[in-house]
Amino acid sequence: MDANRRSISCAATIAMLLAALAAAPARAQDTGVLLLTDLEQIPLKAYAEMMNAGVLKLAHGSTRDIPTINVFRSIRTSLTGWRPVSVLVASNELFTSEYAERRLLPIALRPIAVSTLGVRVADLERPERIAELHQAIRKPEGGDDAYFFLVLTSGGLTRYYPFRIRQAGQQ
Numbered sequence: 001m002d003a004n005r006r007s008i009s010c011a012a013t014i015a016m017l018l019a020a021l022a023a024a025p026a027r028a029q030d031t032g033v034l035l036l037t038d039l040e041q042i043p044l045k046a047y048a049e050m051m052n053a054g055v056l057k058l059a060h061g062s063t064r065d066i067p068t069i070n071v072f073r074s075i076r077t078s079l080t081g082w083r084p085v086s087v088l089v090a091s092n093e094l095f096t097s098e099y100a101e102r103r104l105l106p107i108a109l110r111p112i113a114v115s116t117l118g119v120r121v122a123d124l125e126r127p128e129r130i131a132e133l134h135q136a137i138r139k140p141e142g143g144d145d146a147y148f149f150l151v152l153t154s155g156g157l158t159r160y161y162p163f164r165i166r167q168a169g170q171q
Contacts, residue, residue, distance in 0.1 A: 031043035031044065031045060032077065032078050032079040032082075033075065033076075033077050033078075033079065033150065033152075033161050034075065034076045034077075035067060035069065035072075035075055035163050036073045036074045036075065036076060037069050037070070037071050037072065037073055038071050038073060041076075042067045042069070042163075044067070044075075044150065044161040044162075044163060045060070045061045045065040046058055046060060046061025046062065046063075046065035046066050046161070046162060047059060047060050047061065047152075047159040047160060047161045047162075048095075048149070048159070048160040048162060049157075049158065049159060049160070050158060050160070053098060054098030055094060055095055055096060055097065055098055055100075056094050056095050056149075056160055057095070058095075059159075066147075066162045066163060066164065067163050067164070068163070068164040068165070068166060069163065069164070069165055069166070070165075070166050072121070072124040072125065072130075072165055073125075074118055074119060074120050074121075075118075075119040075121070075150055076112065076116060076117070076118055076119070077116065077117050077119060077150075077152065078113070078115055078116040078117075079115075079152065079154075080115045081154045081155075082152040082153065082154045082159070083117075083152065083153055083154070084107055084109060084117060084119045084150060084151065084152050085107070085151050085152070085153050086104050086105060086106065086107055086151045087104070087105040087107055087121050087123075087124070087148055087149065087150055087151065088102055088103070088104055088105075088148070088149040088151055088160060089102060089103045089104075089105060089133045089136070089137055089146070089147070089148055089149075090102040090103075090137055090146075090147055090149070091137045091138065091139045091145050091146055091147065092145050092146075092147060094147070100137075101136065101137040101138050102137065103133060103136055103137065105121055105123045105124070105133075106121075106122075106123075107119050107120065107121050108120040108121075108122070119150065124148065124165065127167070130165055130167060131167050133146075134146050134167060146164060146165075147162045147163070147164060148162070148163050148164065148165060149161060149162050149163075150163075
């Protein structure tokens with residue numbers, strides 16, 4: 001009888017462990033869009049959408065969810081049906097004015113898995129080019145006013161995943 005109770009107890013423990021693992025919070029890889037730096041993989045949780053007035057509005061997440069990094073390496077996307085098309089550089093004025101300065105940067109895509117793409121942005125790999133982009137959008141000091149948006153499309157929908165890059169020498 002003891003052996004039978006132990007096997008039932010063991011089975012119950014395994015079932016509870018599996019249920020706890022299934023209910024675990026989402027990991028970085030589960031978010032669908034990862035920003036890769038030299039040291040870490042940062043999930044891009046927030047995204048914005050373009051309003052009819054020509055300004056962006058955060059549709060998911062908040063400004064606290066927008067990471068600021070020192071070094072950009074690449075981006076990895078695994079959102080089925082969503083395709084990266086470019087990176088948009090703009091100041092925070094894009095959230096309030098349709099006349100905000102902005103630049104579109106080309107990207108290169110590399111398939112990694114069935115629904116996972118690596119996104120390379122050559123313009124963001126050199127600190128001097130990042131400084132030029134900050135100047136181009138009239139934010140030479142960079143910091144929290146300059147945004148870089150990964151632009152993803154699916155059908156007629158477009159999402160803008162924001163992140164910030166500090167200029168070399170800034171803390």
